[in-house]
Amino acid sequence: MPLADREELGRMTALDPDLAARLKRDPAGLLPAVVQQYDSGEVLMLAWMDDEALRRTLSTRRATYWSRSREQYWIKGETSGHHQYVKSVSLDCDGDTLLVRVDQVGPACHTGTRTCFTDELLAEKAEYAEKEDEL
């Protein structure tokens, strides 16, 4: 998105006050946003949103987050081309977590993998088919 357009976004109105009142933010003013591929169900990544990032995401349908390390907004795919076209956004029962369902272009992860969750700590057990209390 050209800089002029981003500045235009910055002049838009604030997040809907009724919605803002329902959000429970962490001490930094952020909510975790779980990002999921809308059709396959893959969990792609987790990012963070403040009110403004959520407002931009809802109004543009382009996933926009707050970068905690760079301390700035980032539109996913703006530099990589790996856009996230937002299909739906949901808030959880506690008002402290967002679920963003997207159509992800290419890899979601900056390492080049489809999802960020490739480091498996515990694999599925082939023989684990029972639900009895084994503990």
Next chain:
Amino acid sequence: MPLADREELGRMTALDPDLAARLKRDPAGLLPAVVQQYDSGEVLMLAWMDDEALRRTLSTRRATYWSRSREQYWIKGETSGHHQYVKSVSLDCDGDTLLVRVDQVGPACHTGTRTCFTDELLAEKAEYAEKEDEL
């Protein structure tokens, strides 16, 4: 799980030091854990783990979290019966988020719904099928 068994768990060894060294925790020592139904792909909830909750989850294959409000460990389903049988656990590329794939018994949400993400802020547009840059 009977109290005696939980106390037994408490006497077990600490989280694998190599794994512990890879975790990037928030200031409270926690990582967000995205919880997903392993077969349907539904994102059920988000909870929080410290090292000990992760160790218990990996060793027992019962999803165990740290409750930030109650300031104690909780085994999902221990009181509700809505157990989470852990199928796999993955760490993301930054080492700061977990993905826990489970077989959820009954509703995951304390409100009685299958998932915690029933409050839709932005619905899918039926006509939203194009990927062109419309902004």
